[in-house]
Amino acid sequence: MKLSLRWLREFVDTPLDTAALCERLTMGGLEVDGVEERGDEIRGVVVARIAATRPHPEADRLTLCEVETGGSAPLLVVCGAANARSGIYVAFAVDGAELPGGRRIGNAEIRGVASSGMLCSEAELDLADDSEGILELGSDAPLGRDVAEHLGLRDTVLEISITPNRGDCLSVLGLAREVSLLTGAKLREPSVRIRESGAPCSDEVSVRIDDAAGCRRYAARVVRGVRIAPSPLWLRLRLQAAGLRSINNVVDVTNLVMLERGQPLHAFDLQRLARREIVVRRAGDTSALQTLDGVVRALQSDDLLITTGAEPIALAGVMGGADTEVVDDTTDLLLESAWFDPSSVRRTARRLDLGSEASYRFERSVDIDGVPAALDRAAALIEELTGGRVAPGIIDEYPGCRPAQPIELRPQRVNAILGCEIDRQEVERTMKALGATVVEAGGALAVTPPSFRTDLEREIDLIEEIARVVGYDRIPTTLPKRPLTSGGMPIRMRLERELRGLLCSAGLCELVGLAFATTAANQQLPGINLGGSAVQLLNPLSRDEAELRTSLLQSVVAMWRHNRNQNATAIAGFSFGKVYWRQDDGLPAEGWRLAGVLAGEMPLAGLGARRPPEFVDVKGMLENLFAHLDLEAAVSWQLGAPWPTLHPGKSASILLDDQLLGVAGALHPDAELALDADGPHWLFEIDLDRLASRSVTPRLFRGLPRFPAVVRDLAIVVGGDFRSADIVRFVREWNRELVEDVCLFDEYVGSPIAPGKKSLAYSVAYRASDRTLTDEEVNALQEQLAAALEKKFKVEHRQ
Amino acid sequence: MKQELEEIRAAAIAALASAATEDAVEDVRVNYLGRKGRLTGVLRGMRDVSPDERPLMGALVNRIKDEVESAIAEALTKARAIERSRRVESERIDVSVPGRRAILGHAHPLTQVTRELVDVFVGLGFSVAEGPEIEDDYHNFEALNFPHDHPARDMQDTLFVEGGWVMRTHTSPVQIRVMESEQPPFMVIATGATYRHDSDATHSPMFHQIEGFMVDRGVTFADLKGVLTRAVRELFGADRAVRLRPSFFPFTEPSAELDIGCFGCGGRGGACRLCKGTGWIEVLGSGMIDPNVFRAVGYDPEEYSGFAFGIGIERIAMLKYQIDDIRRFFANDLRFLKQF
Incomplete structure (x- = not known):
C-alpha cells in the first residue's frame, strides 16, 4: 500500500x-x-503569467511570449504551444531549471530569437504521459512560486x-x-456535505438483496447530468501517487474514495440499465457476463452477481459488466457502495484470475458501517467535479445487520499471556484509543471493537492489540520457568552427521538438489526399496519436472553433469535427501537416502597424479562407512543391481543382513546416453532409513595380543569369475581361534596361468592368545587349510 | 722412557687440538693407540723394563694411556658437535612449497547453517522432530488456522500433489503432528525442506526451514522474547541488537518478526544494501500459538500456552555468506561448494 x-x-x-x-x-x-x-526532480520551475504575445518573425507556429514572474522585468520566451496566449498562468522553467528525467533548461536561441527558459507542458513535468500544449495554472497561483510546491508535487x-x-x-x-x-496525534474525521436536487433517488431505482450472506449491505445513489471529462490535475496526482491510472472524472472519483476510505465503489451508467431494479444474487443458471475489459466470463452458480432483471451487470466486488460501464457520453449514474462476502469475492476473483484493488479490499473485509459514508463522499465529489446533480436520498439495504458482540477481556489474562504487568486502566485506555467501547463486566471488561476492525473477534486479538500498541519493547525478556530437559536428535540425523564427516574426509563435496524430476529420469533411476509409482505434481513450476524424484541419484547425476559442463575434471559428491513415491494404496510415502558419485579423474592425495576412479575406490569408501558403524560383517556385495540402467557387469547390490541396503556401480552405456552422463564414473545410493534402523551392538574393548603373529602367504588358481571374498569368508570361519586375519593382496591373470583362470594371493595371519605359535604348528595349519580349500572350492595351489 | 712417554702424551694432545673432524681424531687414535701406534709401541717395550721399575713405569704408562684415551673421547665429542652444527647450518628446506594434502570434501553451506541452528536449540533443551514433506491440507493449513478462501493462504503459494495432497509450504505442520501425538510440556524443533510455487533470485521452489515451539502451562510472550533473544545472540554474537516487531501469521497471536542489527553496516543503516538502510535485518517469524491451533489438537487454550517460531535457512545462509542468488545453493557447482 x-x-x-x-x-x-x-x-x-x-x-x-x-x-x-x-x-x-x-x-x-x-x-x-x-x-x-x-x-524532487523538478527544480527552478515557477508560476508565471504571459503578459503579452506576438508572432515569431521567422516561424508561423512559434509564439514570442513576454513572461512575468512578479519580480524583475518580463522575460521573452519562445513557445510552440497552440494555447500560449496572453493572460494565462503557466509553469515557467527558468534558465538552469531541472525537469524530470534529468533534463536541464537553459537560455537558447530559437530561429534567431533569444528565448529565456521554457514554458512547460504536463508531460514535461511528468504529470501525464502525453499532453497537448502548455500547462495552464489557475489565476490564483502566486507569481514566482515554485510550481512543484504550488501543485503539491513534493x-x-x-x-x-x-x-x-x-x-x-x-x-x-x-x-x-x-x-x-x-x-497519540489527533485524528480529523472527514465530514461530507452533500447537496441534493431533482427527483428522489427512489423514483429511479430500487435494490433487492437475495443473498444476505453474500451481500450484507448495499447502498446506492443516483447522480444525474454528469459530464464525463478528464480529471483535474490534483485528482490525477493523487491516483498517480498510489500507482493507479486516471480514466475519467467519474471513475477516478470512485478510485479516489476507495484509496481514501478503503471502500471500493462502482459507477453504472443508469440509462443503460435494462430495468431499474438492482438484484444481488448468486449466478445460479446465469452462465456468462462480459466484463468491462471486454472478456466474456463463464460463471459458476455460486458467483455473486449484481443484476437487473435477468441481466447480470457486474461480478460483485470483482469487476463491472461492459454493457453498463461509464462511457464518454454517460450522463446519469448509479453509484454502488456495498459489503460483499470476502470468501465469495476471493473465490471468484481467483478462479477468473481477476484480482484488483477492489477485490483485494473486499477479500480483507470492508467497514460495513462505512458503506454509506463512502457513497456520500463520492457523490459529493462527482457533483463538484462533473456538474452532476445528486438525487435526494440514499438507498441503503442492510439485511445483514448484526448487533455488535462485545468480547470479554480479562486484564489478568493479558498479563498471563504477555508476561508483563499492564494495569487495568491502561488496558481500558488502549481499547478506547483504538475506537472500542468498553463496559465493566464483573472482573472483566466487555469490549466492542469499532466496525472497521473486523480482525478483532476474540480475547487474544485484543491482547495482541494491547501488546502492539504499548510496544513489544515494553514486554520483559524472561526465560521459561520449567525443569531442565535434554534436547535430542533422531538417530537418522545423528547418523547423517557422522557419515557427512567421513564422506568429506574422503574428499567428496556435499550437494543439495531440488526434489523435482522428469518422468524420463524417474524411469532411468527408479530408486531402491520403494513400491508403487512416482508422485505427480498438479502445478509444477516447469512442465517437464512434474514428478518428485524416486532416486536421490537424479540430484547426484544432475550435479555431475553440471560440473562436467563447467569443465571440472574431478567430480566427487554426495547428498542426503528424500525420495518420494506413491504406494499401491494411493498414499504418498517418503524415505531418506544417501547417494553419491565419483567421476572424471581422481587426484591421488599428495602425488598430483590423476587416474580414473575404480570400483574399489567407491567400495572402499562405503566399507569405511560400514566399518565405522560396526556393520562390516553384516554387509555383503553381490554382482548386479536391481535396475537395468546400471551396468550388469559393473554394479553391485549391497545387502545388509541379506536385505537390499543399496547399490553401487556404473551406468549402463545406454543410460549414459539417455542421461547425458558419460566418462569414467561410479555411483552409489544407500537406503538411509534401513541403515539407521539397524540396531548396533555397542563396541567392547578387546585385549591386545601378548604373543606374536605368524604371517603366511597362500596362492591359489581359480576360475575367472570366482568371488575372491568367498575365500576370505571361508578362511575366517575355518579356524576362528587361530586365524586372526586374512586378506587378498594380489590378483593375476595371464601366463603362466591358464586362460580363463586367475591367480589370487592372500596373506593369512595366525596367532594364538596363550602362546607363541611354532613353525611346525603353522606349517601344519597351512597344509590343513590348503586341503580344506581344495575340498571346498576345488582350487589349485601355486608354489 | 719416562721422558718419551711425556713427549708422546704432549704430541698426542697437540695432534688432537688440531683434529677438528671425527676422521682426524680417529687418525690420532690410530697413530697413538692403534696396533702400530706410538703408545702401543711403548706398552710393548714394557717387557724390557726391569722388574724393579716395572710397577712404577706400569702405573705411569697406564696413566698416560688413560689421559690420551680421555683426550681422544673429548676431542671426538667436540668434533661431532662441530659436525652437527655444520650440518644444521647447511640443511635448509623450502617452507614455501605447497603442502602435500589429502583431498577434503566440504559440507554444503545449507547443512552447515542447519547444523549450527539445530545445535543452538538442542543446547537450549529442544528436541528434534520430523514430519512428512507431502502433507494434507489439514496439517499444512486448516489446523494451523488458515481457513479456506482466506487471503492468508496467499502468503504461501502452494505446490499441489495429485490425490489432494500438498507439498508442505512450511515446517509448521510438524507442530500439529507433535501436538496430536504428545502431551505438554515439550520444546521441539523441526527442520527440513519446504516448497512454494515461486522461483527467482530470492525464492526457490524448494527451500529449508527450521521450526521451533514450546508448550506448557504459563508460557508467556516474555518467554518467547527471552528464548529467541538467547538463541539469536548465540548465532549472531552476544552483543547483537535484537528487536521484535508486530506481524501476522494465522497460527500465532500475538505474532512477531525478529530483526537483528544489520551485519553489513553494524546497524547504522544509511546506504547499506544488505538492510536497505534500515539498520535491521529480519531473521525469523514467531508468536504465541493461536488458541485455534490448540483447539484443533484438543488442548485447552485456557490451560496451556506456548510459542512458535520459524527461520528460513537459505535466508540466513545468504546473509551470513553474502550469497547473491538462492539458486546457487541448488546448482551445486563445485567451485561454489568448495568455498564453504
Whole structure:
C-alpha cells in the first residue's frame, strides 16, 4: 500500500519526521518497506503569467511570449504551444531549471530569437504521459512560486506492507487512524456535505438483496447530468501517487474514495440499465457476463452477481459488466457502495484470475458501517467535479445487520499471556484509543471493537492489540520457568552427521538438489526399496519436472553433469535427501537416502597424479562407512543391481543382513546416453532409513595380543569369475581361534596361468592368545587349510 | 722412557687440538693407540723394563694411556658437535612449497547453517522432530488456522500433489503432528525442506526451514522474547541488537518478526544494501500459538500456552555468506561448494 504523507496529513497531524514515523509504523506492525521522495526532480520551475504575445518573425507556429514572474522585468520566451496566449498562468522553467528525467533548461536561441527558459507542458513535468500544449495554472497561483510546491508535487510516499488481517489499513483514513493510535496525534474525521436536487433517488431505482450472506449491505445513489471529462490535475496526482491510472472524472472519483476510505465503489451508467431494479444474487443458471475489459466470463452458480432483471451487470466486488460501464457520453449514474462476502469475492476473483484493488479490499473485509459514508463522499465529489446533480436520498439495504458482540477481556489474562504487568486502566485506555467501547463486566471488561476492525473477534486479538500498541519493547525478556530437559536428535540425523564427516574426509563435496524430476529420469533411476509409482505434481513450476524424484541419484547425476559442463575434471559428491513415491494404496510415502558419485579423474592425495576412479575406490569408501558403524560383517556385495540402467557387469547390490541396503556401480552405456552422463564414473545410493534402523551392538574393548603373529602367504588358481571374498569368508570361519586375519593382496591373470583362470594371493595371519605359535604348528595349519580349500572350492595351489 | 712417554702424551694432545673432524681424531687414535701406534709401541717395550721399575713405569704408562684415551673421547665429542652444527647450518628446506594434502570434501553451506541452528536449540533443551514433506491440507493449513478462501493462504503459494495432497509450504505442520501425538510440556524443533510455487533470485521452489515451539502451562510472550533473544545472540554474537516487531501469521497471536542489527553496516543503516538502510535485518517469524491451533489438537487454550517460531535457512545462509542468488545453493557447482 502506497501512502502519500501529504494526503495523510489531511487526516492527522503528526509532529514526527518521516524517519520517526516510519519507525513507529514499523514497530506497530505496519512495516514500511520503502520511502520515495517525489517532486524532487523538478527544480527552478515557477508560476508565471504571459503578459503579452506576438508572432515569431521567422516561424508561423512559434509564439514570442513576454513572461512575468512578479519580480524583475518580463522575460521573452519562445513557445510552440497552440494555447500560449496572453493572460494565462503557466509553469515557467527558468534558465538552469531541472525537469524530470534529468533534463536541464537553459537560455537558447530559437530561429534567431533569444528565448529565456521554457514554458512547460504536463508531460514535461511528468504529470501525464502525453499532453497537448502548455500547462495552464489557475489565476490564483502566486507569481514566482515554485510550481512543484504550488501543485503539491513534493511529497513523500511510503510503501507499507499490510498483513492480510489488516484490511482496515488499506486506505489513507485507515492508516491515519493507526498513526493517531500509535502516536497519540489527533485524528480529523472527514465530514461530507452533500447537496441534493431533482427527483428522489427512489423514483429511479430500487435494490433487492437475495443473498444476505453474500451481500450484507448495499447502498446506492443516483447522480444525474454528469459530464464525463478528464480529471483535474490534483485528482490525477493523487491516483498517480498510489500507482493507479486516471480514466475519467467519474471513475477516478470512485478510485479516489476507495484509496481514501478503503471502500471500493462502482459507477453504472443508469440509462443503460435494462430495468431499474438492482438484484444481488448468486449466478445460479446465469452462465456468462462480459466484463468491462471486454472478456466474456463463464460463471459458476455460486458467483455473486449484481443484476437487473435477468441481466447480470457486474461480478460483485470483482469487476463491472461492459454493457453498463461509464462511457464518454454517460450522463446519469448509479453509484454502488456495498459489503460483499470476502470468501465469495476471493473465490471468484481467483478462479477468473481477476484480482484488483477492489477485490483485494473486499477479500480483507470492508467497514460495513462505512458503506454509506463512502457513497456520500463520492457523490459529493462527482457533483463538484462533473456538474452532476445528486438525487435526494440514499438507498441503503442492510439485511445483514448484526448487533455488535462485545468480547470479554480479562486484564489478568493479558498479563498471563504477555508476561508483563499492564494495569487495568491502561488496558481500558488502549481499547478506547483504538475506537472500542468498553463496559465493566464483573472482573472483566466487555469490549466492542469499532466496525472497521473486523480482525478483532476474540480475547487474544485484543491482547495482541494491547501488546502492539504499548510496544513489544515494553514486554520483559524472561526465560521459561520449567525443569531442565535434554534436547535430542533422531538417530537418522545423528547418523547423517557422522557419515557427512567421513564422506568429506574422503574428499567428496556435499550437494543439495531440488526434489523435482522428469518422468524420463524417474524411469532411468527408479530408486531402491520403494513400491508403487512416482508422485505427480498438479502445478509444477516447469512442465517437464512434474514428478518428485524416486532416486536421490537424479540430484547426484544432475550435479555431475553440471560440473562436467563447467569443465571440472574431478567430480566427487554426495547428498542426503528424500525420495518420494506413491504406494499401491494411493498414499504418498517418503524415505531418506544417501547417494553419491565419483567421476572424471581422481587426484591421488599428495602425488598430483590423476587416474580414473575404480570400483574399489567407491567400495572402499562405503566399507569405511560400514566399518565405522560396526556393520562390516553384516554387509555383503553381490554382482548386479536391481535396475537395468546400471551396468550388469559393473554394479553391485549391497545387502545388509541379506536385505537390499543399496547399490553401487556404473551406468549402463545406454543410460549414459539417455542421461547425458558419460566418462569414467561410479555411483552409489544407500537406503538411509534401513541403515539407521539397524540396531548396533555397542563396541567392547578387546585385549591386545601378548604373543606374536605368524604371517603366511597362500596362492591359489581359480576360475575367472570366482568371488575372491568367498575365500576370505571361508578362511575366517575355518579356524576362528587361530586365524586372526586374512586378506587378498594380489590378483593375476595371464601366463603362466591358464586362460580363463586367475591367480589370487592372500596373506593369512595366525596367532594364538596363550602362546607363541611354532613353525611346525603353522606349517601344519597351512597344509590343513590348503586341503580344506581344495575340498571346498576345488582350487589349485601355486608354489 | 719416562721422558718419551711425556713427549708422546704432549704430541698426542697437540695432534688432537688440531683434529677438528671425527676422521682426524680417529687418525690420532690410530697413530697413538692403534696396533702400530706410538703408545702401543711403548706398552710393548714394557717387557724390557726391569722388574724393579716395572710397577712404577706400569702405573705411569697406564696413566698416560688413560689421559690420551680421555683426550681422544673429548676431542671426538667436540668434533661431532662441530659436525652437527655444520650440518644444521647447511640443511635448509623450502617452507614455501605447497603442502602435500589429502583431498577434503566440504559440507554444503545449507547443512552447515542447519547444523549450527539445530545445535543452538538442542543446547537450549529442544528436541528434534520430523514430519512428512507431502502433507494434507489439514496439517499444512486448516489446523494451523488458515481457513479456506482466506487471503492468508496467499502468503504461501502452494505446490499441489495429485490425490489432494500438498507439498508442505512450511515446517509448521510438524507442530500439529507433535501436538496430536504428545502431551505438554515439550520444546521441539523441526527442520527440513519446504516448497512454494515461486522461483527467482530470492525464492526457490524448494527451500529449508527450521521450526521451533514450546508448550506448557504459563508460557508467556516474555518467554518467547527471552528464548529467541538467547538463541539469536548465540548465532549472531552476544552483543547483537535484537528487536521484535508486530506481524501476522494465522497460527500465532500475538505474532512477531525478529530483526537483528544489520551485519553489513553494524546497524547504522544509511546506504547499506544488505538492510536497505534500515539498520535491521529480519531473521525469523514467531508468536504465541493461536488458541485455534490448540483447539484443533484438543488442548485447552485456557490451560496451556506456548510459542512458535520459524527461520528460513537459505535466508540466513545468504546473509551470513553474502550469497547473491538462492539458486546457487541448488546448482551445486563445485567451485561454489568448495568455498564453504
